[in-house]
Amino acid sequence: MKDIRDYIKGKYSLALKIKSSCGCGNSAPVPLSGEKASSNRCCSSSAAQDSGEIPSFGCGFPVESAEIIPGSRILDLGSGAGGDLIRASRKTGPAGKVYGIDMTDSMLETARRNIESAGLDNVELLKGYIEEIPLENDRLDLIISNCVINLSPDKGKVLKEAYRVLRPGGRFIVADTVLLKPLPDKLKENLDAWSGCASGALSLKEYQELLEGAGFQDIHFDETHPLMLDAQSSQVLFSGVNQEELELLDMAIASSIIKASKPAPEPMKEGTDYILRNARIEDIPTINQLLGDSMLPLMPKDVNPDSFLLAEKDETLLGMIGYLIEGNSALLRSLAVPWEYRNRGIGHTLIKKVIGKLSENQIHDVYLLTQTARKYMETKGFMEIKREEIPHSLLRDSGLDKACPSSSICMKYIPAKNQE
Ligand SMILES: C[S@@+](CC[C@H](N)C(=O)[O-])C[C@H]1O[C@@H](n2cnc3c(N)ncnc32)[C@H](O)[C@@H]1O
Structure with a gap:
């Protein structure tokens, strides 16, 4: 069977060339229960301004949600063109380290250029899959990600890998799309709806179960706001999705900030342990x-x-x-x-x-x-x-x-x- 990830690579290479649409559609989300959606916007202009011309394909602000402690070691899953890497690098400072992993060559190349122009030397790019993170166990203080985990064909594996590379007590703070209501099978199988961060999304319950299954605790879903999709804003990533299907996606997909942590280690006692x-x-x-x-x-x-x-x-x-x-x-x-x-x-x-x-x-x-x-x-x-x-x-x-x-x-x- 063909790996859906190859399809996604092609779509994001093209989206990068066009720079017109973000992964979850580039229209503003509709606030849930009449609340005003504030920070959690797709392709937000503030994110774009913050990192100059760096195209964003995200659906939230994981860096801003994470309150990064200087000196932290951070990994961005699916780091794209590098906007979040640059923001995280500035927050953690020279004593910290930021890794970005992505599978798409053109994304990695763009991120490399952006990091170089920003003059940052604490960022390292890794080419690879988020299902097989090429880092040692217990290495990181924080994992961030922006609208990527929904794209994975094996999200359980991604979350287990995230858990493995986090140190005990480490934090997982990601923006991702989630499903607010089930989608018809026809749409679930649509590759363009998948690569547009829609039909691969998990429900909040499924996300919670997979996070717990990986070993995470303190699981919260913050700032969950429905996204509004329309045909015009979805030219590249939703090109194979017809109008009727887009309407089904409308109000079924939300962006959310998902927070969890790896259980903290036992304290070591002076006299007994050292x-x-x-x-x-x-x-x-x-x-x-x-x-x-x-x-x-x-x-x-x-x-x-x-x-x-x-x-x-x-x-x-x-x-x-x-x-x-x-x-x-x-x-x-x-x-x-x-x-x-x-x-x-x-x-x-x-x-x-x-x-x-x-x-x-x-x-x-x-x-x-x-x-x-x-x-x-x-x-x-x-x-x-x-x-x-x-x-x-x-x-x-x-x-x-x-x-x-x-x-x-x-x-x-x-x-x-x-x-x-
Ligand atoms: C929606 S874009 C988000 C990019 C970036 N996080 C941002 O906010 O702009 C998804 C990114 O994740 C990468 N990606 C998707 N699935 C992946 C996987 N299984 N392993 C590694 N990278 C993946 C894609 O290449 C793409 O760069």
Whole structure:
């Protein structure tokens, strides 16, 4: 049997040349229950403006819905011409990484050009099928996708693959078309209705079941709005669908933002799962390896390793934090946990230990500078402050006085804020 994906490749190569229609029809969706459809529009002009001339074939805004944390590792399933890759890359920043996978050569080529013109070097394109993602297990923090999963002939497999490559606790946030009412078999078999993101769509119940079957939890469908299709707006992708069939599709197809997550890992316990100890001179190469991988400055040559606390299991470094003391103040630095051990409570324990130790020594003014961990540090009792509030001697001694003020957020520990 011919692979429907070959048909879809041909359709999207052509659609890219014409650049006139998006996957789910380029007319605005009709709001459900009289609500005003706001962000969830097909081929929205704001999406187009955001990424210049990049053609969008999507049906929503997964990047905007995802609240991307800087430093995240992200995969876009069916990345098309690269608009969402570029937006995600800007949000995750240089410490993060964005992969885009697509099966259509011309889409990959267009995305490559767009990424190059945007001057981004944290985006990597993968040629392949979303049913067989060429990435290792537990690799990513976030999976996004925009109007693609409905096109797959094996959506269960796609969702299992998405689950496999997400790390425990990782998030799945995609825009996709969904069916609000069953379609006649005749239309289900129409290849153009399929490649137009219509007849391959799942009902919300089917989507939920496949996500659960893959292992996902916390499943939500947000912003579900019916799409209005018409013959004129569907010239390329719906060319083989007649007027009567288009009317059947009308109000049966909606776009939705589908959110789910991979269950979080068990927290690791200090004492049972790992130990904490001060660093030694011989740890410096391993420490610098972790700092480099985390895009953090390497350990200064003249620093006392004793002021670095390490989390270790069987001689494997699971995390680290450094601190610098100046009078009654301290500056935290170099908090790093390898990606495979994140979200297991190690960073929290390291911060708590250092703050406890400083407090025993009557040091209560604890500061830090961060480019990527502002939200995380807020959960640990830190609050953003003005740069001038950090004693200059601390910044000078740490060498951080030269850190770019516009990209570094300054924070101070407020004990009352720390509930944990
Ligand atoms: C409707 S377009 C969406 C493109 C992009 N996400 C956007 O928002 O503009 C679908 C894209 O998914 C790709 N695609 C469809 N099915 C695929 C599959 N099974 N594996 C990999 N890519 C696929 C197509 O080549 C096309 O680029």
